[in-house]
Amino acid sequence: MVNEETEPSTIVENLNLEELVRKEIKSLFDAQPNNDPLYQVYDAIDRAITSKFKVLINETDLIKIDILRITEFFNTFHFFESINDFVRDAYVNSNNLRHGFLTNGVLFRTEKTNNKDQIEFAVGYTITELTQLRSTKPELYKSIVNEVKSQLEGFIATDSEEKWYFWPGCEMKIPKQTNIILDTSISKSKFVIVEKTDSIEDKAQIVVEEKPYQLELSILMDTDFYYKKNEKNKQKLKSGFFTINKADTENYASLDFSEIELELQKGEKKYEYTLYVPYASPRLDVKTNMKIFGADAIVEEFIATCT
Numbered sequence: 001m002v003n004e005e006t007e008p009s010t011i012v013e014n015l016n017l018e019e020l021v022r023k024e025i026k027s028l029f030d031a032q033p034n035n036d037p038l039y040q041v042y043d044a045i046d047r048a049i050t051s052k053f054k055v056l057i058n059e060t061d062l063i064k065i066d067i068l069r070i071t072e073f074f075n076t077f078h079f080f081e082s083i084n085d086f087v088r089d090a091y092v093n094s095n096n097l098r099h100g101f102l103t104n105g106v107l108f109r110t111e112k113t114n115n116k117d118q119i120e121f122a123v124g125y126t127i128t129e130l131t132q133l134r135s136t137k138p139e140l141y142k143s144i145v146n147e148v149k150s151q152l153e154g155f156i157a158t159d160s161e162e163k164w165y166f167w168p169g170c171e172m173k174i175p176k177q178t179n180i181i182l183d184t185s186i187s188k189s190k191f192v193i194v195e196k197t198d199s200i201e202d203k204a205q206i207v208v209e210e211k212p213y214q215l216e217l218s219i220l221m222d223t224d225f226y227y228k229k230n231e232k233n234k235q236k237l238k239s240g241f242f243t244i245n246k247a248d249t250e251n252y253a254s255l256d257f258s259e260i261e262l263e264l265q266k267g268e269k270k271y272e273y274t275l276y277v278p279y280a281s282p283r284l285d286v287k288t289n290m291k292i293f294g295a296d297a298i299v300e301e302f303i304a305t306c307t
Contacts, residue, residue, distance in 0.1 A: 017131050017134075017135075018104070018127050018128060018131045021127055021130050021131045021134055022104055022105055022127045022168070024145070025105070025107055025127075025130065025145070025148070025166055026105070026166070026168055028145070028148050028149055028152055028166075029043075029152065029166050030043070031152070032152040032153065035151070035152050036152075036165055036166065037080075038080045038084075038087070038165060038167060039165070039166055039167070039168075041076055041080070042073065042076065042167070042168055045069075045072050045073065045076060046069075049065060049068050049069055049072070053065050060256075060257065063257050063258070063259045064257045066171075067257050069170075069171050070170055070171050070172055073168075073169070073170040073171060074102075074170045074172075077091075077101065077167065077170060078280060078281050078282070079282065081281060082281045082282040082283045085119075085121075086108075086110045086119055086120065086121040087121075087165075087167075088281070088283070089120075089121045090106070090108055090121045090124050092182065094124070095179060095180055096126060096129075097124045097126060098180045098182075099126065099174060099176070099178070099180055100124075100125075100126030100127060100128070100169065101167055101169060101170065102169065102170045102172045102174060102180065102277065103169050103170070103171070103172050103173065103174050104126075104127050104168070104169045104171070105126070105127045105166065105167060105168045105169040106124055106125065106126055106127075106166070106167050106169070107124070107125050107127075107130060107144070107148070107164065107165070107166050108121065108122075108123065108124035108125070108164070108165055108166075108167075109122050109123045109124070109162050109163065109164050109165070110122060110162060110163050110165070111162040112162075122162065125144075127169075128176070130144075144164075147164060148164045148166075151163065151164055174275060175268075175273050177272075177273065178273040178274065178275050179272075179273070179274045179275070180274075180275045180277055181274060181275070181276050181277070182277055182279035183276040183277065183278060183279060184278075184279050184280070184284060186276060186278050187278050187280070188209070188210035188211060188212070188278060189209075189210050189275060189276065189277055189278065190207065190208070190209040190210070190275070190276040191207070191208040191209075191273070191274075191275050191276075192205070192206070192207050192208075192273070192274045192275075192276070193205065193206040193207075193208075193264065193267070193271045193272070193273055194271060194272050194274075195221075195223075195270060195271055195272075196269075196270060196271060196272055202221070203220070203221070204220060204221040204222065204223050204271075205218075205219070205220040205221070206218070206219050206220075206223055206225055206264070206271075207219075208262070211243075213245070213246050213255055213258065214243050214244060214245040214246055215243065215244045215260055216241075216242075216243050217237065217241070217242055217243065217244065218240075218241045219237055219238070219239050219240060219241075220239060221239055222239065223237075223264070224236070224264065224265040224266055224267070225237045225262070225263070225264050225265075226262065226263040226264075226265070227244065227260075227261070227262055227263075228261035228262070228263060234263070244260055246258040246260065285305045285306070286305065287303070287305045288302070288303065288304050288305060289301070289302070289303050290302040290303075
């Protein structure tokens, strides 16, 4: 969603500073990616996609890159949170950190409990919070950077007290005030926009639900919501339920990466936002095992599980 109002210069400056901080933290792990299995896999995916699109042929390549990076990092993250309790706990228990995991990054630390064999999640910072630390508590920020650097370079024994991890994010763009809810009943994301008003019945509402190669839109009451077919054709969407379908064929082999452009004008303070994210962690899979007996005592076996 794009708010067409011009952003104040202070917001732009903060965004630039956040990108600087992200690069600063990321550069530490770029130099020593093998010290963190989660980051090592991120780095491998990052390099693979980057090498595939060294030369951008057209705008479609940019769409492919964005979709591939978001989906691959999202799936990778779900695998790692399924085998690491401290990653899962940070993601599941904190809306703020969840926002960071899905967008532009989280730096978090583990520490051992009284039980020496047990590790718990201790401290976590989104890139936004690290940026604030850099400005308001520079000494604390500097000490964190030094701790991370020393750990990655092997000056700190990482199996004793604590360890720093960095997840650069899934690279989604989500409004900061969005409430992010994990949902096991959906396979694609759903974005719900509700007008801020005391009225229970007369609330404008927009539901944007992603389906394979299309969007389902449900709009209640009048909103400043637009669909951009192209640069010259922008149409205001009326109240109702409909789909924007990018597929004009049933031959799935001919379908490819695509993009849909929407705009919500004057929406920053007028609406509340909730993003429903599919939570398909391997932790939630059930292994299905069935033996199939034949008359000649030959046994075939069916085993399947799929996130």
